[in-house]
Amino acid sequence: MIGKVPPVPVTVIGTADNLAHFVPAALHVTGNFSNVKVGTNRVPIDVQNGDPNVTIVAPSSAMVNVDDLGSSTQTVSIERVNTLPPGFHEQTAATTITPATVRVDGPKSQLSGIQAVVIIDLGGVTAPGSTAPVTVVVWNANKKIVPQMTVTPPQVSVKMVIQADAVTLNKPVGFTLTGQPAAGYRVTNVQIAPLEVQATGLQNTLAGLLLMASDPVDITGAKGDVIRTVTIRPPDGVTVNQKTATVHVFISATPGVSPAPS
Structure with missing residues (x-):
């Protein structure tokens, strides 16, 4: 009927x-x-x-x-209402619906143009996301509920991954020296270029990041300047616009001390 x-x-x-x-x-x-x-x-x-x-x-x-009783297999789609809090985004490529399709039974004359939909209120979703059962509703082309429809299964599992937005900040590049110059020599200065790189990552991660680490420079036994190209090592989840830096270690004889023979 x-x-x-x-x-x-x-x-x-x-x-x-x-x-x-x-x-x-x-x-x-x-x-x-x-x-x-x-x-x-x-x-x-x-x-x-x-x-x-x-x-x-x-x-x-x-x-x-x-009317005759009809049946239709429908792919479930998500109708998102409201928006996520500022500073967060949905990884839509990671969003899944299980099962992806449902069977809709109802009056045959009303099956044309229907769509199976789950309504997700993004205003209530927080990071890192959620996996929850959601009731499937049947809409017509005008997004109005079609009565007398039976959905099997009546609920699907919707998984959503929510992440904080990535930000880009300038961060200084640090250096590390290992070893000691030859006897009678000392480090008088160290320069690194570039001084800063652009780091991109989650705001909370970058807020606690004071320096971008780089590979150490070994100056063991050095009697003159050491210049090395080192790899910048950002932490997991952070990318940088430049992969390497040049470290220039200035080494000279210690005043009043006889340098070690060559």
């Missing part, structure tokens, strides 16, 4: 006292659908009265529209 069950007008006759105490739930209507066909049908009905203190007058039939 298409649409709501049609109302059955009933006249209840009795004394004023009996009518005051009459409960509509005492009436029960049954219909005989054994001979209906697709389209508009006049269906015989029988109104039973459970209250012996009143008399009822009711019609013997009602008009109903009948």
Whole structure:
């Protein structure tokens, strides 16, 4: 049957006292659908009265529209409402729906153009995301709920991954020296180029990052300047716009100390 069950007008006759105490739930209507066909049908009905203190007058039939029962397999889509809090984004490539399709059963004439949808309120989703069962609703082309549809399964599992937005900040590049120059020599200065690089990552990660680490420079036994190209080593989740830096270690003889022989 298409649409709501049609109302059955009933006249209840009795004394004023009996009518005051009459409960509509005492009436029960049954219909005989054994001979209906697709389209508009006049269906015989029988109104039973459970209250012996009143008399009822009711019609013997009602008009109903009948359709074939149809079935359609639908791919479930997500309808996102509201937005994530500022500073966060959804990794849409990681969003999954399990199962991805559902079966929709209902009046055959209303299956055309339907869509199976889960409604996700992004305003209530926080990082790192969620995996939760969500009820599937059936919409028509105008995004209105189509009544009398049965969805199997009625719920699907929706997994969403939420991340904080990446930011780019300038961070100084650090250096590390290992070993000692030859006896009688000392380090007088160290220069690194570039002094800063652009680091991209989560804001919380970059906030705690004072220096970008680089590979150590070994100056063991050096009697003159050491110049090395070193690799910049950002932490996991951080990228930099330049992969290497040049470290120049200035080494000269210590005043008043005889340098070690060559």
